[in-house]
Structure formats: C-alpha cells, structure tokens
Amino acid sequence: MKHIVTIGGGIAGIEASDVLAEMGYKVTLVEKEKSLGGNVSKWSYLFPNMRPIGEIEDYMKSKYDSNRFTVIKNTEVNQIKRKKDKLEVSAGDELKLIADSVIVATGFEVFDAKRKEEYGYKIYDNVITSVDLENMLKNGKNITTPTGKIPKKIAFIHCVGSRDEKSGNHYCSKLCCVTSVKQAIEMNEILPDAEIYCLYIDLRMYGLEFEELYLKAQKQHNIQFIRGKLSEAAENMDKTILIKAEDTLSGYPIKMNVDLVVLLVGMESGKNTQQIGKCANLSFNSNRFLQPVDPHLARNNSSQAGIFLAGTCSSPMSVKETLDNARSAAVEVHKYLMNSDH
Amino acid sequence: MSNKFGFDISPSRTIDFDKFDNQILQYVLQHESSFMTCMSCGGCTATCSAGNLIDFNIRKMSLGLRRGKPESLAAEIDKCMLCGKCILVCPRGINIRNVVMLIKKALVKFNPKNDERNN
Numbered sequence: 001m002k003h004i005v006t007i008g009g010g011i012a013g014i015e016a017s018d019v020l021a022e023m024g025y026k027v028t029l030v031e032k033e034k035s036l037g038g039n040v041s042k043w044s045y046l047f048p049n050m051r052p053i054g055e056i057e058d059y060m061k062s063k064y065d066s067n068r069f070t071v072i073k074n075t076e077v078n079q080i081k082r083k084k085d086k087l088e089v090s091a092g093d094e095l096k097l098i099a100d101s102v103i104v105a106t107g108f109e110v111f112d113a114k115r116k117e118e119y120g121y122k123i124y125d126n127v128i129t130s131v132d133l134e135n136m137l138k139n140g141k142n143i144t145t146p147t148g149k150i151p152k153k154i155a156f157i158h159c160v161g162s163r164d165e166k167s168g169n170h171y172c173s174k175l176c177c178v179t180s181v182k183q184a185i186e187m188n189e190i191l192p193d194a195e196i197y198c199l200y201i202d203l204r205m206y207g208l209e210f211e212e213l214y215l216k217a218q219k220q221h222n223i224q225f226i227r228g229k230l231s232e233a234a235e236n237m238d239k240t241i242l243i244k245a246e247d248t249l250s251g252y253p254i255k256m257n258v259d260l261v262v263l264l265v266g267m268e269s270g271k272n273t274q275q276i277g278k279c280a281n282l283s284f285n286s287n288r289f290l291q292p293v294d295p296h297l298a299r300n301n302s303s304q305a306g307i308f309l310a311g312t313c314s315s316p317m318s319v320k321e322t323l324d325n326a327r328s329a330a331v332e333v334h335k336y337l338m339n340s341d342h
Numbered sequence: 343m344s345n346k347f348g349f350d351i352s353p354s355r356t357i358d359f360d361k362f363d364n365q366i367l368q369y370v371l372q373h374e375s376s377f378m379t380c381m382s383c384g385g386c387t388a389t390c391s392a393g394n395l396i397d398f399n400i401r402k403m404s405l406g407l408r409r410g411k412p413e414s415l416a417a418e419i420d421k422c423m424l425c426g427k428c429i430l431v432c433p434r435g436i437n438i439r440n441v442v443m444l445i446k447k448a449l450v451k452f453n454p455k456n457d458e459r460n461n
C-alpha cells in the first residue's frame with residue numbers, strides 16, 4: 001500500500017491527510033506541537049460569518065479521531081531525503097518514515113510586530129496585535145486594555161509587516177483587511193460607546209462576503225475608515241497612545257490619542273516552512289513562500305517530484321482557501337501515485 | 343459654442359492626460375525611478391518636519407508632479423527642510439529627499455513658466 005507522509009497538522013495537513021486516507025492510502029501526519037490545529041486554534045470567531053472557532057476544531061477533531069490516518073505529535077520533521085524512488089522523512093534520530101509521496105503543510109507565522117519599532121509593540125503597553133486581540137476575544141467579553149482600562153477609543157492599523165519595503169515584505173497578506181473589519185465590529189458589539197477607527201492604505205475586501213462586512217461595519221457599527229498609513233506611535237503619560245497619519249483623502253495630517261492600538265500583523269512563510277523547503281531543496285518565491293511549479297495549473301506541485309504543497313506554506317490563504325487547496329493537494333498526490341510505476 | 347449655463351467651465355480644473363507636462367517628471371524618474379512606486383499612503387506627510395509646522399504636503403506635491411501638474415512645485419519645493427524623516431517611513435523605500443533635490447535641479451534646468459499648460 002502506498003504511504004504518504006504529511007508534515008504539519010494545521011487545517012491543511014489534517015484535511016489533505018483525511019482525503020487521502022478516505023481514498024484508501026496509508027497516511028502518517030507529523031506535527032511538531034503537542035496538539036493539532038495549527039494557527040486557527042488561536043482565533044475566536046472567523047470572518048466572514050463570525051463562526052465560532054470551536055466548530056472548525058470539532059470538524060478537525062472528527063477527522064483525526066477517526067483513526068483513518070496515523071498522527072504523530074510532538075515531533076518536528078527536519079529532513080526529507082530521496083532514497084531511490086522513495087522519500088525518507090525524518091525527525092532527528094527518533095523518527096524515520098519511508099514515503100511514496102510527501103505533503104508539506106507547514107503553514108505560516110505572523111509577522112513579529114516588534115520589527116516595526118516605531119509602532120511601539122512591546123514598548124508601549126497599550127499597543128497590541130490582531131493575534132493578541134483574538135486571544136482576548138477568546139477569553140470572553142470583558143475587554144480591557146493591557147493597562148486595565150475599558151477602551152473608549154480604539155485604532156486598528158492595517159498593513160503591519162505587509163506591503164512594506166522596511167519589513168522586507170512587498171506582498172499583501174490579503175486577510176488582514178477583513179480581519180480588521182471583523183475585529184472592529186466585534187469591539188463595537190462589546191463596547192458600543194467606543195470610537196473605533198481603521199487606518200488603511202487600501203481596503204482589500206477580495207472575498208465574496210467581505211465587502212458586505214465592510215458595509216455592515218459602516219452601516220451598523222459606526223466604524224470610521226481613514227485612508228492613511230500610521231507613521232509613528234508614542235506613549236503619553238497616562239499610557240494612552242498618540243498616533244499620527246495623513247488623512248490622504250482630505251490631504252491633512254491627523255493626530256489622535258487612543259486607549260488601544262491594534263496592529264494587523266501579516267502572514268509570513270515562517271521559519272518552519274523555510275527550514276523544510278531548504279532541506280528538501282524546494283523552490284521559494286521572492287516572498288519566501290514555497291513556489292508551486294505553475295501558479296495556475298499546478299498549484300500543489302513543488303519543484304521536487306513526489307513532494308506536494310498544501311495550505312499557507314505557499315501563500316496567505318483564508319480557512320476556506322486552505323481547505324480547498326489541501327483537497328486539491330490530495331488529488332494531485334493521488335494522480336502522481338496512480339501514474340508512477342513504483 | 344453658446345454657453346447656456348451663463349458661465350465658463352474652467353478647463354484648468356481637469357487634469358488633461360492628453361497634454362501631460364512630463365518634463366520634470368521624466369528628469370526625476372531618470373535619476374530616482376522608485377518615485378513612480380508611490381502608493382499615496384501619506385506616511386511621509388504624517389511624519390514630515392515641515393508639514394507639521396506649515397502648509398506643506400509632500401505626498402500631494404509629488405502626486406501633482408506624477409499627474410502632469412508641475413505648476414505648484416516652484417512655490418512648494420523650498421518648504422522642505424531636507425531632514426529625511428520621510429525616507430524612514432516610506433513603505434516603498436523611495437528616497438524622497440532625493441526626489442526633492444531632483445525637482446529643485448529640474449526647476450532650474452527647465453524653468454517652466456507657471457501654468458503654461460492651461461493657457
């Protein structure tokens with residue numbers, strides 16, 4: 001029986017493994033953390049429909065609890081080697097697996113906001129990231145600033161670590177605009193009296209229901225959208241944050257004191273994906289994500305035969321796109337194994 | 343043509359891309375090609391030492407140049423203090439101070455008559 005090894009147990013790895021297992025293949029999924037789920041387990045409610053993350057976790061759990069495929073946790077893969085017509089996947093000395101095909105589903109990492117020093121993350125208490133806010137929202141509806149105040153004025157800052165030469169990332173992370181709008185709506189629901197601003201460069205509402213969410217934010221939630229990039233943030237004596245930007249639509253510089261600044265951090269390919277890509281000699285694109293051999297026609301094929309890409313190791317993707325991409329990776333693996341004579 | 347509205351529609355309100363005055367723009371781009379990559383985010387204006395004190399908007403001024411409307415450059419360009427703070431924030435990595443220097447040079451080089459496009 002053909003054996004497939006999946007590296008990474010985020011939603012991409014779980015979905016691709018399960019589809020292949022259902023097709024009748026033997027599949028082993030290796031995850032470096034003690035639990036599966038990857039980044040989504042850090043979020044509270046998902047755009048565009050505010051779905052509680054628990055529903056996605058239950059869906060994933062139903063797959064890996066099915067025992068259709070083998071799960072190995074707490075194990076970080078650090079080598080993929082070609083052994084004749086097989087691939088050897090290893091995690092140090094403790095694990096060696098022989099596979100007919102490998103799926104790389106090592107996912108993404110969020111941009112480290114400390115790299116944008118002028119925004120004051122980890123320097124000023126009341127500057128947090130979208131990831132921190134998800135964590136706060138997960139822990140209930142009692143939202144206070146890190147210095148213990150109920151925020152009356154909140155600013156969401158778009159494009160932190162994306163579309164920015166200074167951060168070394170030219171690409172758009174594509175999900176942070178809609179995440180900002182989602183989080184702004186959630187904050188308005190919890191704190192109806194707070195003034196909420198989104199400072200954006202361009203609003204990229206690319207998904208089918210994203211623009212509606214933006215419209216809803218304007219119509220029902222009183223969110224103000226200001227077209228201008230944050231130039232710098234500074235902390236006041238009372239721990240509020242002074243932010244400066246240009247309102248580019250009116251052409252005036254603006255300043256504003258807010259109780260809470262939320263930085264919309266972008267998605268990067270991350271050190272895991274870098275490491276796996278390098279050890280297996282996979283091609284990267286100029287944004288450091290893994291490069292499929294064809295951007296339209298072979299989105300799951302890596303530059304090495306038998307090694308396939310699933311999910312956000314190849315580009316930023318939403319949950320829906322990640323799952324689609326993972327299912328298509330499974331089909332590509334199946335096609336490959338059907339057509340190979342070994 | 344008779345004017346039934348009783349007033350003239352001023353042609354100078356329209357940016358006429360068919361009569362694009364690009365002499366200075368071309369000169370700037372020749373020496374600082376990154377100038378064309380500006381996405382009008384306003385980071386430079388927000389941080390601008392001059393713009394925080396007086397009526398000066400480096401982004402708008404630059405945009406005017408890229409839109410073929412260099413008329414206001416002569417009056418605006420000397421407001422820049424050449425401090426270079428804008429360069430530190432620009433997400434496109436444009437050397438904005440160098441753009442300012444190039445505009446200054448070009449103004450001397452080509453000495454355009456103000457508003458010659460519209461008259």
Ligand SMILES: Cc1cc2nc3c(=O)[nH]c(=O)nc-3n(C[C@H](O)[C@H](O)[C@H](O)COP(=O)(O)OP(=O)(O)OC[C@H]3O[C@@H](n4cnc5c(N)ncnc54)[C@H](O)[C@@H]3O)c2cc1C
Binds near residue numbers: 036043110318319
């Ligand atoms: C702030 C934020 C909010 C978001 N909100 C939403 C939302 O509301 N709705 C939505 O649709 N999308 C949202 N997304 C996008 C969503 O998080 C992604 O689509 C999804 O997490 C991608 O899953 P993945 O499996 O590709 O990657 P990941 O979740 O990164 O999973 C990768 C897994 O691989 C493991 N791994 C990596 N390297 C190795 C190795 N060498 N050995 C073993 N295991 C390894 C990791 O530990 C991890 O478990 C959001 C993204 C961000 C940044």
Ligand code: SF4
Binds near residue numbers: 175
């Ligand atoms: S999705 Fe929006 S916030 Fe994110 S990088 Fe793109 S433009 Fe910026």
Ligand code: SF4
Binds near residue numbers: 390442
């Ligand atoms: S160099 Fe000129 S435009 Fe740039 S910040 Fe200084 S004064 Fe403003």
Ligand code: SF4
Binds near residue numbers: 380381435438
């Ligand atoms: S900071 Fe750079 S990209 Fe932004 S408006 Fe100024 S010149 Fe253009």
